[in-house]
Amino acid sequence: MTTWLDTTKRQLFELRFDMLAPGRAIADLRAWHLDSAPGRAAAGVPAPEGVWTVRLGSRGPGLVTLTRWPSLTDRQAALGAWLDTPAARGQLWDGARGLIRDAESWILIDSPAGAGRVGPATVAGGLHEMRLYRALNGSVAEAAQALADHDLAAAQEAGAQPTGLYEIAIGPERPLIAATFAWPPGVLPADVWLALDARADTGARRLAERARHRRRLIGLVEPILLQPVEAP
C-alpha cells in the first residue's frame, strides 16, 4: 500500500526561512548573511548548497538557505549552537532592532526520484523557483516519481535546470515535496506549469491517479520565486 521513506540512507538537508522584520531591508539580511559566513564556518557550519532571497511568494520577503548536514547531531553542535549565541540572537531577533520577524527550519531528505534529473544550476540570469507540493499521505514516493517524470521533465524541456527534489522529513506539514529550479532569463515559470496542466496527457494521468487512490496524488502547490545570493 505504501512505501515509507527510509531516512537513514539518504542525504539530510536543512531548509531555513528567515523572514525579514518590518522596517528592515532585504539588503541588510543579505549583508548579514555574507558578513556572518566566517563565523558560521568557524562554528562548523558547512557552506550552504543554496542561498536565495524570496522575490515573490509565502515567507517573503526573506532569505532561504539550504544546507547539507552529515547528521542532525552535527547540525545541533554547529548551527544550533551558533544560532544560540548572544551575537546571532541579538542580530536576528533583538525585538524592534532584529533583522527577522520569524524563522522556520525544516529537515529535507533528497528524493531518489530526482536521480538523473537534478543537478547544479547550469543556467544563469533568470529566476529560481521552489515549489512545495502537498502529496497524498502514504504515497510520497509515487508522487515524487510522478513529479520527476512529468514536472521536472517539462521544466527541462523549457530550458530550466531542476536543482533539487526533496521530501520534507521534519516540518510544519507532511507529506510535502520540495523541488527547486533555475529558470533561463525571460521565462515566467507559471507559463510552463500552465502549459503542462493544459496537456491532454496530464489530465488523463491525473484522472488515473485519482481513480487509483480515490484522492488526488498531488494537491495544492505553493510556488516561491527566488533570486540566488552570490558572494560578492
Added chain:
Amino acid sequence: MQDDDFYELRIYETAQARWQGLSQQMGEDVPPLFRRHGFDVPLMHYEGVGGPFGPIYGYLLRWRNLDDRMRAWGAFYSDPEWIAKMTANYQGEQRVERAHIAFMRAAALWARYRGAGSADGGGLVDGIYELRRHDLSGQDRATAQAQVAGQLDAMQAAGGQILGVFETIIGAPVQRLVSVTAWRDVTALAAHGAADEPAGPPHDAFLLRPAPYGRARADFAPHPQP
C-alpha cells in the same frame, strides 16, 4: 535540572470519522513495534477536542539523540509487521491526512514548574490538557518569556498543572514556547477565564484529551517500558 533531551511533538490531521481506528492501532499494534525499534514509551497520546484545526490525534516522544531518532523511524517504517498491520487497519484508505512534526528542547522556564505537581511521584495525570504555542518572534525575548511565565503562574494558581514547557528548534516555526497544562476537568478550565490572563505574547492553543493508554506523568516523567 539539566534536560538535554529532544522532544518530538506529532500532530496528525486525521480523516473525518477515521480517528478511532488510528487510536486503536496506536494503543495496540504500535507499542511493541516502538519497543522493537528503540522508542521510549510516548510521553502522552491525545485526541484534539478544541483548537485551530481538527480532527487531530497525536503524541509526544522523547529522544536523547536526533540521529537515533531518524534511525528508529526509518526502521519502524520499513518493518514488514508495521506495513502489514497498517495496511490491515487502514482498509484501503488513509487515516492520516497531514502530519505536523516539531523538534523541541526543554525551555529554561520549565524548571520553574518542575516538581510542583508531582506529589505522588510522577503519577498519571487525568483531566484535559491545554497545549499552547506562544509566539515570541519579533519581541524582546526576556520580556516575552517573563510574560509567558506570568500566564503559566496564573494557570497554576487557578489549579492548572504545568506538565512541560518547551522551545521549538526544527519543524515548527522557531522562537516559540510550547506549554502543556493539565486541568482537572472542563469546569476547572472554564473557571480560569481569559479575562484573568496577564498580558503576554500571542498564542494559539489546542485542547487535548489524553487517550486511555496515553496519559502523561507529572513533569512528563518517562513511562516505564511494560
